[in-house]
Amino acid sequence: GNSVTQMEGPVTLSEEAFLTINCTYTATGYPSLFWYVQYPGEGLQLLLKATKADDKGSNKGFEATYRKETTSFHLEKGSVQVSDSAVYFCAHRMNRDDKIIFGKGTRLHILP
Amino acid sequence: NAGVTQTPKFRVLKTGQSMTLLCAQDMNHEYMYWYRQDPGMGLRLIHYSVGEGTTAKGEVPDGYNVSRLKKQNFLLGLESAAPSQTSVYFCASSSSHLPGNEQFFGPGTRLTVL
Numbered sequence: 001g002n003s004v005t006q007m008e009g010p011v012t013l014s015e016e017a018f019l020t021i022n023c024t025y026t027a028t029g030y031p032s033l034f035w036y037v038q039y040p041g042e043g044l045q046l047l048l049k050a051t052k053a054d055d056k057g058s059n060k061g062f063e064a065t066y067r068k069e070t071t072s073f074h075l076e077k078g079s080v081q082v083s084d085s086a087v088y089f090c091a092h093r094m095n096r097d098d099k100i101i102f103g104k105g106t107r108l109h110i111l112p
Numbered sequence: 113n114a115g116v117t118q119t120p121k122f123r124v125l126k127t128g129q130s131m132t133l134l135c136a137q138d139m140n141h142e143y144m145y146w147y148r149q150d151p152g153m154g155l156r157l158i159h160y161s162v163g164e165g166t167t168a169k170g171e172v173p174d175g176y177n178v179s180r181l182k183k184q185n186f187l188l189g190l191e192s193a194a195p196s197q198t199s200v201y202f203c204a205s206s207s208s209h210l211p212g213n214e215q216f217f218g219p220g221t222r223l224t225v226l
Contacts, residue, residue, distance in 0.1 A: 036217075043220050044155075100215055
């Protein structure tokens, strides 16, 4: 069935470090892919998305590339800030489907 | 636009009590969803709706009921609350007209069942 697997956290980094959070998916077709971010005490908000293979989503210095050959959508940022501390969720949605499948989330702590 | 709003923000119930969580969206979205979020479990879909007057079961529907009498509102009901329903509940909405059909989330309702 359709599913999303992302690296378990928590991930702890120092400010200005390079970040990678791995995400792979299983799907019967070609889904749209998303990264959502949840800041403490808030709901989820869309960080970036990609709707077809080789697309790169980017926002706030974060990037992720839709890799069909490896069924992956890894999140990267070149230099993290303390304000990036949050929980990050990878997700996918089959086109013409109603539901988004979420990963379990990765908690990120950035130390000053 | 207020986006997606949820009431109440916090609630404490005793086992066996009932309550209704209200979700409202002002974006004219067709789809609405209720999730629960528990530590280490990510988000799990409880029920969802693809339009006014329609509802469908998600991954964990037992113990919950929903209604979508108006397009902008999606109600989640607990008829007889149990401690296992202690969780943070999130409502979301989306539209088929949005590229990729991204979901917009409310701020959440923290429910504790004693």
